[in-house]
Amino acid sequence: MKYAFLVAGVLALGIGAVSAQQDIVKDRQAQMKATGRALGGTLSAMAKGDKPYDQAAVDAAFATLTETATKLPALFADSTKGLKEGNEYSSSPKVWDDKAGFAAHIADFSKAVSETKAKVKDLDSLKANVGAIGKQCGACHETYRLKS
Template identity: 30%
Template sequence: MKKMFKVALLSAALVVPAAGVSLHVHAQEATSEKQAGNVITFRQSLFQLIRSNMGPLGAMARGQMPFDEAVMAKNAERLTQLAAMVPDYMAVDTTKFNDGSDAKADIWQNRDDFNKKAQALYDASAGLLATVEAKDTDSYRKAIGAVGASCKACHDDYKAD
């Protein structure tokens, strides 16, 4: 019985409510080239997962594929979870190791703004999930667009071309 309670408690802790979540994380500098390399690998993996979940949603919004509520719900839930990780995975400033990544140094100089943009991705993803769960079909394209706009806002300021 205790084991079942612990599993239920852990499961409940993994479900992050959309309201009142703060994704504010302070930055720190990488202390070695090895650490910087690992950090870059992990954060690029995170962004690839975001990209892979956003791709089908973008195709639906552009009319390149039909709206699929199951895919939309699954991807919105994943994006919400991934968005919650962004500040943590971007917390280590790797710029002094000439990392060669697409991350601009402005991320670590404008941490509050970066965290706000990560929060916007989280909020938009949670909003998409709520839209799908409400079966508000008239708002699907707009809700997906809000997720895409939150991605673009961060890319515009913090991703090198």
Template identity: 60%
Template sequence: MKRIIVVAAMLALSAGAVVADQNQVKQTQAQMKETGKNAGAIAAMLKGEKPYDQATVDAALARFEDTAKKLPTLFPESSKGIKLEGDYSTSPKIWEDKAGFEQHIASYAKAVADTKGRVKDIDTLKAEMPPLFKQCGGCHETYRLKKG
């Protein structure tokens, strides 16, 4: 009887951990989708599809800064291998090359900090955003996998 209770308790704890890990993955996906949405708004301005809007730029840079602060905690070891929704999944390289991943995070955070406060018009947007977007793309190329 004691074994059954112990096994049941272990299964319940294990199930709770899986739910917590899936919740972490959903939070990570939501954070990254919102960051991508803001990047898209900036890209539309850079392409001339939308007029320059300082409030949109400021909101996007604030989101990028928030993401930079959260990135170190968004991909815990416990989330490795969890199935993701959407077209992309995390690469195992996030955990296999933790130092490289952390270096990308630091580079992204620096690019955000370097950009924040410098963008005042479309010309400074065109000058300042490519290095920041390059940081995003570099991490995605290495640590994100396209499904299919």
């Protein structure tokens, strides 16, 4: 009886750990979706003239991108290798098999975000500089993101 209880407890702990890892995958995807809205829905939309230039919205978009850059390492924690959510995209095992390469992409992305943020003051400077960020998204996705 005592033993059965113990086994149940250990199993519950195991399940708890798995769902905590699965939560990281969900957080990762939510953060990437927010990143997509910040770039596509705000910055690129303004640069293309689909939305009027709005400095407060630009600042909020850069805050999201900065947050993404900061959170990226933890969102790809070792314990999440191979885990998926039923979603359009998933992560390539290369994220964990080529950690140095992945870390280099995070560093390049962070640099592009902070440099671009410092340059964007108005519509013209947004138009001239927003491409530098999109380039980094694409460079990382090309190798490390899979279409599920």
